[in-house]
Amino acid sequence: MIANQLPRSLADNPRLDAWIGFDRPGQVRISTGKVELGQGVLTAIAQIAAEELDVAPTRLRLVSGEAGEGPNEGYTAGSYSVENSGGALRIVCAEVRALFLERTAVLLDCAAEELDVDDGAFRRDGRPTGFDYWRLAGDIDLSREATGGASPKPVAAYRLVGRSLPRTDLPEKIGGGAFIHDMRMPDLLHARVLRQAWRGAVLGALDERALHRAARRTIEVVREGSFLALLGDDEASVEAAAAVAREKATWSGGERPPDEVADAGWLMAQPTVERVIAEGEPAEAGEKIEATYSRGFIAHASIGPSCALAHWDGTRLDVWTHSQGVYPLRQSLARALGLDPGAVAVRHRQAAGCYGHNGADDAAFDAALLATRRPGRTVRVQWTRADELTASPFGAPMAVRLRAALGPQGRPADWGIEIWSAPHGQRPGMHGVVNLIGAEALPGAPPRVPPGDVPDANGFGSARNAHAPYDLPAQRIVTHFVAGHPVRTSSLRGLGAFANVFAIESFIDELAEAAGRDPVAYRLSLLADPRARATIEAVAAMAGWSPDAPAGEGTAKGIGFSRYKNKAAYMAAIAEVELDEEVRVTRVWCAVDAGLVINPDGAANQVEGGVVQAASWALKESVRFQDGRAGCVQWDDYPILRFSEVPAVEIRFMDMASEPPLGLGEVAQGPTAAAIGNAVARALGARIRDLPLSRDRIIEALL
Amino acid sequence: MSALAPQMVRFTVNGQGVEVDAAGDVPLLAVLRGELGLTGSRFGCGLEQCGACTVLVDGEPAYACSRPAWSVADRSVATIEAAEHDLVLAALRRAFLDEQAGQCGYCLSGIILSARALLAREPSPDRPAIVAALDRHLCRCGAHNRIVRAVQRAAARLAEEVAP
Incomplete structure (x- = not known):
């Protein structure tokens, strides 16, 4: 056998x-x-x-x-x-x-x-x-x-x-207490932690008497270097003191980001680590076409702010966390606290939706550190909305430049992609670094080591889906990795795939237009993989795609396609948009080939959720910085798609049960953004290459 | 530090009379989740912007995260835990499970309470009415369409149950 x-x-x-x-x-x-x-x-x-x-x-x-x-x-x-x-x-x-x-x-x-x-x-x-x-x-x-x-x-x-x-x-989540936030322990000590304003920021003198006054009940202040925490039996008192601490804290030094840190031009001007992933020589002849696309910082923006509990009895540390990786977190906690990993138990408890490396691990460190400072008590750390939006690592900003020369029949005679990106992987333990923000605030914290990119074996980071899925002449793929980026960025659903697929699929539409071809027919003319072709043909049929649809009429459809990580599930999406000064995505059709689908309704739920989230990123989301700080301290600063803005979504899974299951949790991000971008370009009669496709950018394009 | 004197207030939660200490403007949500152990209402922002903390006060949707507990003195509060004895809430919960209307589920208890208030006002709401009633709620997982279908399903089922 x-x-x-x-x-x-x-x-x-x-x-x-x-x-x-x-x-x-x-x-x-x-x-x-x-x-x-x-x-x-x-x-x-x-x-x-x-x-x-x-x-x-x-x-x-x-x-x-x-x-x-x-x-x-x-x-x-x-x-x-x-x-x-x-x-x-x-x-x-x-x-x-x-x-x-x-x-x-x-x-x-x-x-x-x-x-x-x-x-x-x-x-x-x-x-x-x-x-x-x-x-x-x-x-x-x-x-x-x-x-x-x-x-x-x-x-x-x-x-x-x-x-x-x-x-x-x-059932339990709809009913009552299913989340880590709901855990009840005897002798609980509530805690809030003051977050550094930016990486390496040094906390100035703070009048602790003002904090006690604000609390109105007994609290304790733990200050070690730039790590400041408030603890007490009464959560409301702790929060009241923390609010004053946030208001009165002064910060200096560190890696204060400039106001223009979110601009693609700033990113492209930084020192980078350059890597040629694939060689490919430019063609001699043909019309040369080039375009640059970008996305900014995206916040995880989980609905439930991070939370953790920890208990230290003098020899053993118990931690409850909603981390995505309990083993790597255990290693990092042990290292940061100088403990033997065998003395640390880390248990996962469920929390609000998680779409990548958010604040869960950092909250776990906060609780673990404070537990070691108050032996015998169970410390519960609850992040605030502002902590969740500003202190969780952001999805990395990227700029993507594509070039091609048009050859016979409008086919690309060459192809090149260059990618500028902040890091997509700074999880605890990655690149040999602890990577926990609370630990960075402690006295004697080691100097920050610039991270590497996500390993190729894990599906690439910046270069995830950088390889266009079409039959093209030798593709040249180069990454410019901004390792020393001052803002903490890490893994967010799809990593580099979101921006790369948006860029590649927008560019394919631009080439189709230059070649005078229909975007769907043009893609099919560049694709031999039967599964890819079938997926695109299926979505075109679902959406009633017409090559003759007029442009510049304020409403249009657009298509986007990719195979996630070039090895997981395939997805083709068609988006229908209406626009005046704002874009409304009215419908999205999706065809997905994920091989054998274990649970079709669960899979559809994941894809539909991905479509809605990607539409939100593409239309609305981008974090601006001012005075060194992320300017998204509340939902009003960081709007996401609402019920009244969500498109109807129709999903079809290709009948591929005889093929092995292919991962699909992140498959929707890139194709959805690309389909929306292409639909907007058609409806507007002009192309917007920088995400999000905001009202300001639409108005600018209309002028 | 000025010590805080207790400030006892009475109100009903899910039909039961309670008396709690509301000193220092302690938020209603903190009292519900803490002293009363009703953890179905969620902390999401503390700013009345996401809706995760939504409860019913005298039948109307209300953010519990920042309003002081004393503001519900002598009033009636309902939380998701009332589904045990409220037929409409129970029908909503069942419809949400039938539609698998949720991913992480963190936003759902608040949404279900807003839907409960809508159905009390309008037993057969159309899609725009449901969307309007839920627009104060944020969902990050993208379960919106399923959630709207679940409310429609609950309304249809309740209409069948009361029909002769």
């Missing part, structure tokens, strides 16, 4: 008992290193495990994100969860099922092929045998390594995978 190639998660955590256990009667423990961020991943993983084991999904007890206990799967990021964690559990559960059936066959002196499983009970020729997983659990040692030798079920035999099972976590 040819062993399956083990998914990365299984190669990293090969023991079967890291993933599964039968320690409680009638229940199956399924452990995963991936965590629920509101994307429904635990439901999809449960479906995969229950399918291979042949047990009812209700028997599964999912243990998720427990550093030190469950499998170490790094971060829940990059649309990898179903491929990696789901892929690992598919193999593990198939192997465990086979081990139990082999044992049963020995006990019954029959062939394993005569046996099957019905909700955990083993049957022979359809009749009960009296054996089940739990009865035989003591006979089978799961502390062995997976071999990948058992064959998972064929797709045709699936009963659970491919069905829209309802999310297991939603």
Whole structure:
């Protein structure tokens, strides 16, 4: 038998008992290193495990994100969860099922092929045998390594995978206390932390008496270097004191960003680390076309501000967090606090929607540090709205320059892309750095080390989707990485793909226009990959795409396409817009090829959410800086798409159940922005190349 | 530091009379989530801009995050926890689950309470009326269309239930 190639998660955590256990009667423990961020991943993983084991999904007890206990799967990021964690559990559960059936066959002196499983009970020729997983659990040692030798079920035999099972976590979230914010502990000590105004900012003298006066009840002030926290039994008093601290704090030194830091021109003028990812010589002949596109800083803007709890008993630190990566966070916490990682337990608890590296890890450090300063108490840190909007790392600003020469039939005779970008990955532990803002404020904090870009093996950072998915002559791909960027930027849904796909797909439309071709037909003429072609053809049919639609009439459709990371799911989107001085996206049609879809409704929810969020980024979102600070301290400064502005969304999944599942959590970001940009260019009769497509930019284009 | 004298206020929450200390302008949300243990109402901004904290005060949607608890003295407050004994809220919750109308779920309890107030006023609202009633709420995951469909579904089901 040819062993399956083990998914990365299984190669990293090969023991079967890291993933599964039968320690409680009638229940199956399924452990995963991936965590629920509101994307429904635990439901999809449960479906995969229950399918291979042949047990009812209700028997599964999912243990998720427990550093030190469950499998170490790094971060829940990059649309990898179903491929990696789901892929690992598919193999593990198939192997465990086979081990139990082999044992049963020995006990019954029959062939394993005569046996099957019905909700955990083993049957022979359809009749009960009296054996089940739990009865035989003591006979089978799961502390062995997976071999990948058992064959998972064929797709045709699936009963659970491919069905829209309802999310297991939603009922509690609609009801009452499902979030980390709702955890109740005895002897809780509430805390607020003053955030540095910018990186490396030094806190001036602060009159602590004013803080105590504002609190009106007993509070404590912890100040170490530029790290200042207020603690007390009464949360409202702590908040009152913190509000005064924010108002009175003075800051100096550090890496104060200039007001123009959000401008593409500023980014492109910075010192960069240049890297040629792909060579490609310019063509001699043909009409040369060049254009530069950009996006600014995007805030995660989670609806629930970050929160964490921690308890230190003098030898052991317990931390509760909504981090995307409990193991890497544990390493960074231990290092920053000078503890042995074995003395630190980090447990994931759910929170509001998370779309990348937000404030969760930083809040966990705040709580952990303060817990070590107040042994025996459970410290609860709650970030404010302003903290969440301004102190979480931002999605990185980017500028993307494309050039091509038009050859015969309007086909590109050459192709080049140059990308300027701030860092997309500064998570805890990345690049060998602690990367926790509270730790940066402490006395003696080590000087900041400029980060590297996200590794190519993780799907690239700045250059994610920089490779155009078309059949083009040798593509030249160059990145200009602004490693020393003063503003803290990190991973946000799609990383570089959002700006790169927006730029490439806008440019393809510009080339089509120069060549006098219809954008859909032009794309198809450059694409041989049948899955890519089918996806584009499907969305064109859904939207009733017409090559003859007029331009400059105030309403139009536009198309965008990509294959996420050039290896995950395919998506083609068509957006319909109306505009006067503002853009309204009225409808978006999407065709998605994600191979086998584990849970179609959950997948549709992810894609639709991605469309709405990308529309919000493309139309509205950009952070400006003034006096060194991000100018988004409240929602009124940072509007996002509202109910009255959300487009109707129609999604079709291509019937590709025989192909392996492809990650789709971030697939919508780039194609949606590109489709909107192309629709706006057509409706307006002029192209706006800088995001967001704001009212000011529309008015400027109209003049 | 001037010590804070207790300031007891009475009101009803989900039909039950309560008496709490509202000294120092403590926000209603803090009292609900803290002393009363009703964690279904969420802290989102503290600025009356996102709607995550929405409760009903005398049947009308109200932000609980910054209004002082004393402002509801002798009034009636409803939170998502009232779904246990409020048929319309229960129908809304069921419809939200039927439509899988949510991703992270953090914004939903406030949205459901605004929808509850809408259905009390207008039992069969059309889509624009639902959108208008929910426009004070922010959702970052992009579940808006499902949420609107869930409110429509709840309204339709309630209409069937009261029909002869």
